[in-house]
Amino acid sequence: MIPYKPLIVLIVLLCIVKGLAAQVSDTIPPEIEPAIDSNQVKLNAVLRPLRQIAGAPAAFYTYFWEFGDGTYSFEKNPVHHYKDTGDYAIRLFATNNYDDGKKPPTRLRRVKVEKKKSMLAMNNLPSFFSGNGSLEIRANQQPKPGEDMVLLLGYRNKPGAPVSSVSGSVMLLYNEKQFTQSGFDIADTRTYHNESTIGFDSLIAMAPQDPSTFMAGDADGAGLFSVSGDAYDPLAGKKELIAWLKQESAEFRQNKIWRIQDVKPGEEKFMFVTINTLPEMIKDTNAVVTIAGLFIPDDPSMEPERFNLELQIVASHDPNKLQLKKRRLNYRFTTRNRDNTYKVRFQNTGKGPAKRIAVTVTLPGMLNAATLQVVDMKPACVWCATAYPNQSCIDTLVTKDSIQFIFKNIYLPGTQQDGVNDPDSTMGYIKYVLNFNKGMKKLPFVSRASIVFDKNEPIITNRSVGRFRKGLSPGIMVGYNMALGDNISDIPKENYTIGFTLSEYSPWKPYLQWELYLQPSRKQQTFISRSLGRDTMYNGVGHKVDYKDLYKRVQVFGIEAVPIQVRYNWKSWIGTGAGLLVSGELSRKTSDYEEASLLPPNGQSSFLVSGEKNSKTESFSEWRGALFADLQLGMVRVGPALGVRFLHYINPSQQRVYFFATWRL
Template sequence: MSITILHAQVLPTDTVPAIIKYTTENGATKFDSELRPLRQIAGAPAPFYTYFWEFGDGGFSFEKDPIHQYKKTDSVKVRLFATNNYDDGKRPPTKPRPIKPLTPKPMLASNDPSGLFKMGGNIELKSNCMPKPGDDMMLVFGYRNKATNGQQNVNGTVAILYNDREFANNNFVLAETRTYNNEKKGDLKSMLTTAYVPSKKNAPVYYASLTNEMPSTTAFDEKVLLKDKAKDFKSSESWRFENLQQGEERFLFMHFKTTPEMVKDTNAVVRISAVFIPDNPLLETEFFNMELQIVASHDPNKMVLRKSRMNYRFTGKNRELTYKIRFQNTGEGPAKKIDVAANISEVFSMTTLRVTKTKPEVVNCDSAYTGQSCIKTIKGTDSVHFVFSNIYLPGLQQKGVNDADSTMGFVEYKIRFKEKPKKLPIKSGAAIVFDKNEPIYTNRAVGRFKMGLSPALIIGYGFPFQTDNKNYLNDKNFVIGASLAPYAPHRSYWQVEVYLNTFKENTFLVNTDVGISRDTIVNKIPYRIDRKDNYRTTKIMTINAVPLQFRYNLNKYIGAGAGTLVSVNLYDKSTDELRYRLIPAQGTQVNLNVIANDLTKRFSDINASFFADVQLGLVHVGPSIGFRYLYDPKTNNSRMGTYLTWKL
């Protein structure tokens, strides 16, 4: 008896697109969706989806099951962008669904305000997720004519700036922009020299969710050209708009593809900026700066280090770093107490730590009255706890909660170094406890120093700077050169060296014939050859370089290295000259010189000497002395050399 076991084929659910469902009742359209099952990451909180709906008529929603009122009965394409949080799979693909809305009732002819403009300006940006390399990201670009403008109609230009110049590769490709209010593509370059933006901190420049600062509308005295703001970005797009009515809100939907070349550092922060440029000079040009943390997976609890790539040359004891720990209550009920614990690297001075911003915005518990919402900072030797007490942070899955932003919070703090740190990565992490639940651990925020370049001058003595070093033991040379290495490396690094060309000319006697007694005729005059000397003149120009050497700093005062010193003859000329002493029948002797051979060669010879050395002094940056042992396998000779170097 045999048993046949049938294996069911498991289809890859990651390729199943989001299925959009809708029903219409009383002129309102209600949407819901069917998504692939979530797969929880081991050790992470329960996975969940976040939603971004684009209704195809300029409207949108971040709710799970939104209700939308269409103003027209034209066919539209509805899109759902679902983001999987704490899930080990890919985001469900988006497949637009065409629908034809029913005729709305007059009383429902307009939708409520979007709620997007929480910062109070004329423009605002909101993304559906943090950018992930190789993934997609949707951006809502909202602009409006707010009532305080005092203008019935506004014409102008809106623009988007992206791809920070501080990163070598582009982070985004703007794949598509969908407009619904007859916006026309414009030319931002023609406006760069005429449009002004505010330069003071209290001017209307707004920031996205990483700062959550409410803007001030205080007037400013100083202005700068828009081109000075735009120079920080490599890419831009702009659109002309007209007849923006007072109180009217309009939206552009931008589909960004994140490039695979996007910065792999998941602690890095990239920027996208929106610009509002009204034609009316009485209205201010506004910027909205959105900061987005690059992520490896979608997780609402993150630790961020601002400007995580630092220039070590300019980093000293007084350098202040800014950390932000973001958290989100993803539960089914509100959180009343949140304990945010962060480990503090030993390079920091705990006494300099200060809390700069929080959300929810609360007072310090030391000055709070009984029962008031507050935050208490508890400092340890290598960690700090930020404890929010007596607050109400709604849960994302709580009944009646539709605004995901209301479930989010953060604490931002600044801290300084004890002293100039070692050039090593600075790592920090955090754990977040909502009430009495299990802690949720964030990513590790890593501060790194840019490599930087350190040129150095070298003055050496005793180096073999010829390709043929048979006699170099008696040939002590002074030489001037230069090196290039990373700036102030802490441990191991690579270094290159190059030295000034050496030019050597030498004339020497090859052989002599005396008493030849051979007759010859020169200019019809008979002579007897009495002596013939064969002289050879060599001219050699040699370049010397260390194409690569490995070095290691044991500490700030001692370093060692090993590598290969290469000598190459760029120019090698050899001339044989015959010098004759002629005796005439009568009169005095005559000297006659004749060129017998003239040979020029380029790149004629190459020689490699292996070396190891030790440096003593300020080996990171500054002066030091080196002792170098060299071995030439071509001639089986070795020697010691010494040099002085100064790294800048």
Template sequence: MRKLLTFFLLYFYGITVNAQTAQVLPSDTVPAIIHYKTENGITKFSSELRPLRPIAGAPAPFYTYFWEFGDGGFSFEESPSHILRYDSIMVRLFATNNYDDGKRPPTRPKPIIRPPGPKPTVAKPMLASNGGYNLFKMGGNIEMKTNCMPKPGDDMMLVLGYRNKIENGQNNLNGTLAILYNDVEFSQNNFELAEARTYHNEKKSDLKSLLNTAFLKNKNQEPVYYASSEKHFSLSPVEKVLLKDQAKAFKSQQSWKFENLQQNEERFVFMHFKTTPEMLKDTNAVVRIAGAFIPDNPLVETEFFTLELQIVASHDPNKMVLRKSRMNYRFTGKNRELTYKVRFQNTGKGPAKKIDVGVNISEVFDPTTLKVVKTKPEVANCDSAYANQSCLKTSFSADSVHFVFTNIYLPGMQQKGVKDADSTQGFVEYKIKFKEKPPKLPIKSGAAIVFDKNEPIYTNRAVGRFKMGLSPGIIVGYGFPFETDNGNYLNGKNFVLGASLSPYATHRYYWQVELYFNSFKENTYQVPIATEVRKDTVMNGVAYQILDKKHYQTTKVSTINAVPLQMRYNINKYLGAGAGALVALDLYHRTSDELRYRLRTINAQGVAIEVDHNRNLGRVNENFSDLRVSFFADIQLGLVRVGPALGFRYIFDPKTNNNRMSTYVSWKF
């Protein structure tokens, strides 16, 4: 009795503890709460977010931030300061939870009213130095940055910055700004542009007016390009081709006209993208978003900026990416070069001086072809570095390669005084070739990153996959009747000609369909009858004696044969096996009956004469009269993936219990 009482006490205690625990778990639906305080015309922002929930075995979780201040300004800092340009603005915070097993905190815009007092003076209406972020790190007129990698069904913010560099030599610049998204190589749309917020009177325009540029020649036979909407706008031939090529690569686009862009002025457009739930589920795939800066002045070059974004299942700053992970196997050979990029970020409280990026290399690659393309931080090769110089050492083992950054200084995100998250990030990008044409199987690679002497951080697995591709083929067979299964068709031909369709060069299981040319068969055979020989008969006034009477039946059949369902398996490149169903359908079936007589008569000279006489009894026509299904299994020898092969097929018809064997030659292209 005491044990039973103890059991119930422990049971109810467990329910109470679990209920209390469930109450204190942070809700994913709690939005980010924005706090602010203004002093001396400068507003300091901070936030209140739900507690993070660590993932077992992962590094400590943390938030990254993207602030949009509602006046054209922004920041990626945790607690930024900003000078308000307007009396009232709408501030948004997009917080991203890294290494956290919950959802991102929802964004709730917060209206901010500037307190009374003198308005601050700002020399340039929008400069990144206004508590914002130095976006232009590549030195161009256009640059873009997102607050996170795209996650299916989640939101993503993109800031597009454009400027008029001093090098342009133009005091005021007009032109077009465009954003291109949803790669044509993917059947589904990956993004929806929910909203685009502009703050410098940018007006929506039609990019087609630039793509449909007219072409004329002047008297000197020099090409002149202009757009129908702009009298003085011109595109060089190269720029026109580049713009059209960029537009063709994407299914969706949006563009704006901008005016009076002052020298050294920076402007920003904020785009709220919703990643569709149907987004490509391959979390190793890379999607692109491209921006275009198209000035009206032909003396200023048209510029493009492309972001390569990896689709993710969770937000993690340490990632491995394979560019163009979907490959066409037909055109993949020994000299095909793949490009990998391993990104890493120091999320600690102090700087990292040594970073070891270990990558496992698939056996299909040739390690001697590996080339380091680019690194961040940019360092020399250790083989040519002087003592204590920052350098990169590349070393190989049996199935891996290690990229070791030595004598570097990579700040930590939690380090005091570090505000630029980009300064805590790095990467190594390399290219590598195949040993030979690889098997048509997924190619998987992963990385482990060690900061100084800490525990390794493991990245996702970058997977390269081959597109299915289609392989047509021809089939020539003998001994496979492919005709109506009628026992009276004794003289049917055993030669067939057909075609097949299957995935290209599959290494394992795959489906295949086959279709054979219509066969036409005509047969005449005798039908047994009880012969009643009459002694005489009269035809056309002449008396005859019936010597013989036979009943013959003639059939004409047109049949189509197909294999709508067949599973095959390539054991290796020389041996394959398969099983499936063969369907035969009679498109046309005609049956006619005839009586054939042997007659004898006596002519006027008294000589006996024998003659033949036929009498038609009628005919019957039927369409789609018979459908037959047989089952088969076969083996193939030869180049079973691509090329010629010899096959042996056993067929069984369960309706008639007919067993047949056939041999055929197939050739896949």
């Protein structure tokens, strides 16, 4: 066996080295290889090999390039023409899709353009604005805790604007207060058009005052971002604008404001904001977070606007996702008519266009398929029932446990298709709303999607789980407690109690309940002995003692608490529970009580005299424990109920029965 030891050691060392090499390669930044010809730069990047997630579609990279002059590209190998000579910082943000490794670090490469031609070639600029607004925001990826991402803020002098030059302010709102922890931190901002950072006071000072100002919102967008807005709401002036800005800002913990100047008709300008997605961000990888942008023009004839960028937190980068907006609900205030808004995102990653896409989603049991409403889609289609032959359309097929959305006769380009440079054009989505069934339960509701492009294998998305917050349900509990069998001499044999309970609101699963009881003063008197005959002095006169009784008195003021109790409601009208009760005496007074019958010397009738002696008061003197089980009938989830509880005390051993009424709020 000895000759094999060196071989074993060598194999182990090779495995360790191989593992370390894999870890190191996982963090290698991309190598940017620029080819410069006068003012033209052709870019190529060498990235680490992808590590395929088992069972997922083929892994691939998506690219976001910043050229250092205020322009960008989503192409893999872009060609860019610079308008002027100079030193430019090129950045590449690559995202690994369906890959189980880490995202490649951001890489910066400087290029120097020393010549320019008199006739400049035109850059193939990607289409950015999908709506009619002045401001939109895109992200190069979905947020993943521990990674950075880029927000692309685009603003413009939109078509039809009533002014020839636009100036104003752009406000970015992030880190929603609805989440307990902040998820984003701005690491860097790159501006190229003399944008300057200002404070809220400066924004207000430059705001318009004309009463014709209106607030505006955009329709839903698509692709790498999602936007929503409301109809125009009239403003009366600067006072109302300030109130609106404060109202919009109140949803978020942080903001950043930039001053923009002199945007000419048809101009589109961009700012690049690198955001760190903090490791302590919400662990729920199906949660949807919102980053909002506000556009506040100086000219009172233009409408201020809001743009919402909705992002789903992810554990891995996957362009096919199912998301549920507002996944944590308050059961106390949720009604059956509450809208549950789902959105299924999909991307054609193939080498050719997709003409038919079938999106099948499982129907959570608590949601009512009859309430289905399709509120938005991309590509936009008419319903197949109204379409002419071969027209692009969408159809639905509803079964007992699923809903299928079928895009027919469409053209959705593939990311690997020749001539396709904008990843947004390869993406689509279906957005729909479902309401609850009657008698909804306080249980999680789960949905998942299967996406089929033409005749390819289905792609299974993440599980989207809607949950109700536990909530707190305070209650009051009153009852009568009596001993079974012989009573223990130093423990009062019966007591009335009033207590308070705290538990989960309207639970449908096993849950915990805590209880606290304040007990009124209880007295116990126990006979000890009787002595007969003797003489005594009473008020200076001799009397004969007919008899004298001795009692032991105990007076207790106590408290009882249930530190642990597990309950389960079998039906809406019956529930059971079991737990541990701790009983303590805040104050205990013990004394000897004497009562004597005296006969006067003049032959009059006997009379009684009494008195206390050897009195002793103790605080926190006794602590006892009890195991119990009970049964409740009534509105056991929320409301009034009656119950009976059997308790077995220890130290000393005793059994009691507690009859009670409770009301949970």
